[in-house]
Amino acid sequence: MRRKYSLFLWAALGIWMALVCPGHAQSAGDTTAPEALALVRLSPSTTITNADALIWRLTFDEDVKNVDASDFSFSGTTAALGVVGSGAVYDLTLSGGDLASLTGAVAIGFSAGQDIADLADNAFSGGAPTTNQSTYILDNASDSVSLSGPSGIVSSEFQVTMTFTANGASPAPNSVNPGSSAILGALQLTNATRTGTTSFVGSTLTFHLTPDGPGAITATLPAGAAADGVGNPTLASNTLSLTAGTDSEDPVVVVPSNIAVETDPGQATAVVTYANPTATDDVGVVSGPTLTAGLASGAAFPVGETTVTYEAEDAAGNVGSASFTVTVEDKEKPVIQPIAPLTLEADPSGTRRVGISTLVDDNVDTGLQPVFALNGTTIPTTYDFPIGVNNVTINAVDSAGNAADEVIFVLTITPGATPVSPIITTAEINPNRSMTIRGTAEIDSIVRVTFPDNSFVEVNAAGGAFSVTSAADMQGGTVRVTATDDRGYTSAPATVDLFPDYDGPTVTITGPAVVETTDPILVTITFSETVSGFDQSDVSVAGGTIVQFSDANPVYMVQIRPDLTQDLVVSVAAGGAQDSAANPNVASNVLVIYNATLTETEQLIADAALARNRALIRSRPKISRFLLGGQSDFFTGSIDQGTGNLRFATSSDRPFWISVQGNWSNLDGLETSYGNVATGWHYAPSENLLLGVMGIFDKSVSEEISSRVKSRGWLVGPYAVARLPNQPLVFSASYLRGQSENRISPLGTYEDSYGADRVLATFGIAGEIELPRLTIIPLFDLAHASERNEAYVGGNGLPVRSLTVTTTDATVGLNFVVPVDVGTGYLELIGGVGITASSSDNGFEKVESTAAQTEFGFRYEMANGGRIGGSITYDGLGDDGYDAFGARATLGIAF
Incomplete structure (x- = not known):
């Protein structure tokens, strides 16, 4: 029972200790001593203070015990310490004592005999806290x-x-x-x-x-x-x-007497020391003497006069001053740096331009300029010195008038020598026709190579050799090479002539003028120089065939057989051959060998076209009559022969007209009958100007033995008639183009058809001269007709060439009108004579002739306004082998 009771007592004791001393229960097994974490000023928080109480806060890292005032020590005050707190935080307060009057530092710390421990009885070591603000500064002193x-x-x-x-x-x-x-x-x-x-x-x-x-x-x-x-x-x-109060008296300042000195040797200044100025005042000097101008004693004074001023001030603000001067004189002369004697070569001008410069040293002046003189005459710093010995004197004077000792510079100029002419060792023409010139010249001279186009290249003859190439495609001529030394002396030129080949070979073709048979003919092709790349394929032949080609460069012989169907044409195109410089040949002349054998068909076509041209010129409408005093017709030379005319409406308000004409001619046995119908219309912009358009429709038949050519065609174009105001002079012009359809039977056995292009152009001048019983009408008439047939192959299988047949007539004539008095109406006898110069060309033969024409007839104007007339013409006076008769009747009806 006692044992059970004893156990119960121990258990109860343990529960009580756990309840009453929980920390003790938790410290079981704690062997780590506590540490002070921080000691900080709590009140006040500032370091300096006059507070009557000072409070720190002490913090540990764990709960501690046994904390009281005996654990701390402090210094600097008689105040008492109080401690409050528990666990890990404690406030330490110093108060009372001498703090209220203290001026000085107050510090607190742990005492040597402190017994602080944690709850596990681990003793605190007394070490300083990690954060330690242990000191206050007390200030209770008045300033x-x-x-x-x-x-x-x-x-x-x-x-x-x-x-x-x-x-x-x-x-x-x-x-x-x-x-x-x-x-x-x-x-x-x-x-x-x-x-x-x-x-x-x-x-x-x-x-x-x-x-x-x-x-x-x-x-x-x-x-x-x-x-x-x-x-x-x-x-x-x-x-x-x-x-x-009022103080009007200035202080009295006493300064040294004026001072005069020379510059220190080699210096632009002089160091001057003088006695210190003094000042007195009846009341008292409050400031000064103070330097207000100049330099202080012991300073380096500049050349010239320096005024030194001192001032002093009394309490009333009165200022007194005094001055003295320090004069520094420059009596040290400048020094000219000598120039060593110099020998130079003259320029080509016979002188040598030399720039002279030297320095003048002076203790005061900087940048003094020396004065150079030659033979007593001042010269510029750059001067053209003559050949010989030149004694140049050099002088200088500083700003104080001190003259330097004169220095003489000896400059000797010797005559110059012209370099020898360059030697041209290579002169060649490159493939691009540039020129390369190489050679030798004076070492380091400047070699100028001038090319035929006057362009030049300059190079330095480094080592005595040079090489220069011109631009491409240089023209031919003389190349000049000169050498210029560093003094500007230029040698006599070395020359060489070079002529690049720029011209392509020309080609000339020669041969007979005409060909009449199919036997081969010889044509010679001659180049101006030897060529390459030329062969038979480069010869262009029309109207024949090459049968033999022989090469004797630059002359080539070509045998060609004509085919007689056309002219033989031979040519050589450009670029078929080239010379040794790769220049292509230029195009040759075109050799045309005339085919003198006209076929019978071609001859008949040409003769018929010529007859139609002449008939067309003679039978064309006479448009000048529209402004010639209302006359319906009159003699117009060859172009007015054998025509009949019927005109409706002579009024300009209704200017429509029509004309029917016929013509018969015989030209060298070729009989041609020709007729046309012409119609036109015009309007009058003014009373002296008519503008219109006309058409001619014609038909002709040309026969010679068994040959016959039938043709019908047309021409259309504008015309104009103008009259000078107040002058009886009328101008007329027309231009008509058209075509014809032709059928030809050369031999009477077969018939060919072909077309032709036609042109008729006219220009005329006509006027009237009124005499008492006669009107004279002079005229000038120019007409040109052409016809070009198309080429074709005839019924006999032979080609017929295209032929251009032209006829040009120029007529100067004189017509007349004689009025005859009749009982009713108005009768006029008309007539005239003209001279015509003709030119015709059928493409193979050109014929020129002069012939006269004549015309006689009448015209009668009835009382009702109608008109009748008639005339006969003859053309061919003076023209052998040609004559033409014509008759014309006119009828006019008034509308």
Whole structure:
């Protein structure tokens, strides 16, 4: 029973200890000593303070015990320590004692006999906390204040300086605490008022006072007017005392006498030392003597006169001054740096341009310019010196008038030598026709190679050799090579003639003028130089065939057989051959060998076309009559023979007209009958101008023995008739184009058909001269007709060439009109004569002739306005082998 009771007691004890001492129960097995984590200033938190109680907070890393005042030690004060707290946090408070008046440091720490332990009885080592703010700085000292300002008599605004001196650790009063306004507001003044500006820098406050009137002035800052950084009031300042009144007497300043010295050797200045100036005043000098102008004693004075001025000031602001001069003279002459003698070669001009320069040293002046002279005459720094010895004198004077010792520079100019002419070792023409010139010349000379086109290239003959190539395609001529040395002397030229080949070979073809048989003919093709690449295929032949080709370069012989169907044409095109310089040949002349054998068909076509041309010219309408005084017809030379005419409407308001004409002719046995119908219309822009269009439709038959050509055709085109105002002179012109359809039977056995293009162009001038019983009508008439047939193959299988047949007639004539008095109506006899120059060409033969024509007839105007007339013509006077007769009848009906 006792054992059970004992166990119960031990169990109860354990429960009680767990309830009453929980920390003890938790510390079972804890062997780590506690540590102090932080000791911080709690109240106040600042380091510097004037507080009467100081509180720190101590924090451990775990709960501790046995913490009381005996565990701590402190220094710097007689205050008592109190400790409150539990667990791991404790507040330590120092209070009482001398803290209220203490100025100095107060520190706290653990005492050597402290017995602090954790709840597991692990003893605290007493080590300093990790964060340790163990010290306060106590400041209970008041700061001092001092006032300073001018002494003696003041008569106007003056400055006062207030200086605060810190007697403790906290900062003295400044512009932030408590500020100038609060401090100066407490300032005690007698006979003065604050004015002007105020400045508070650091612990110094400056301000300005102005006297209220004559008499004593005092200024005092009472105690407590300001406070330091922890609030300690300042002490009272001293009393600034001075007197306000009028002081008009300047201080007396005494300075040394004027001083004169020379420059120090080699220097532009002189170091001058003088006695210190002094100053006296009846009241008292407050500043000075002070240097206000010039240089201080011991300074380096410049050349010339320097005024030195000192000033002094008394308390009333009166300023006195005195001056003296320091004169520094330059008596040291400049020095010219000599130039070593020099020998140079003259330029080609016979002189040598040389630039001379040297330095002039002087103790004062910089950049002194030397003066050069030759034979007593001043020369520029760059001068053309003659050949010979030139003694150039050099002088210089500084600004003080000190002259340098003269220096002589000896310059010798020797005559120059012309370099020898270059030697041309190679002169060749390149494939691109540039020229390359190589050779030798004076070493390092400038070689100029001038080419035939006057372009040039310059190179340096480094090592004495040169090589120059011109631009491509250089023209031929003389190449000149000269050498110029470094003095500008140029040698006589070396020359060489080079002529690149730019011209392609020309080709000339020669042969007979005409061909009449099919036997081969010889044609010679001659080149102007030897060529390559030319063969038979390069010869163009029309109207024949090459039967033999022989090469005797540059002459080629070609045998050609004509085919007599056309002219034989031989040519050589450009580029078929080339010379040794690869120039292609130019095109040859075109050799045309005339086929003198006209076929019978071609001859008949040409003769018939010529007859039609002449008939067309003679039978064309006479358009000038529309403005010739209302006349319906009159003699117009060859173009008016054998025609009949019927015209409707002679009024210009309805200018439609029609004409029917016929013609019969015989030309060298070729009989031709011809007729046409012409119609036209015109309008009158003015009374002296007609513009119109006409058409001619004709038909002809030409026969010679068994040969016959039948043709019908047309021409259409404009015409114009104009009359000079107030002058009986009329101009007419027309231009008509058309075609014809032809059927030809050369032999009477077969018949061919072919077409032809036709042109008729005319120009005429006509006028009237009125005589008492006669009207004379002079005229000039020019007409041109052409017809070109198309080429074709005839019924006999032979080709017929295209032939152009032209006829041009120029006629000068004189017509007349004689009125005859009849009972009714109006009768006129008409007639005339003309001379015509004709030219005809059938493409193979050109014929020119001159013949005369004549015409006689009448015209009668009836009373009702109708007209009748008639005439006969003959053409061929003076023209052998040709004659033509014609007859014409006209009928006019009035509308």
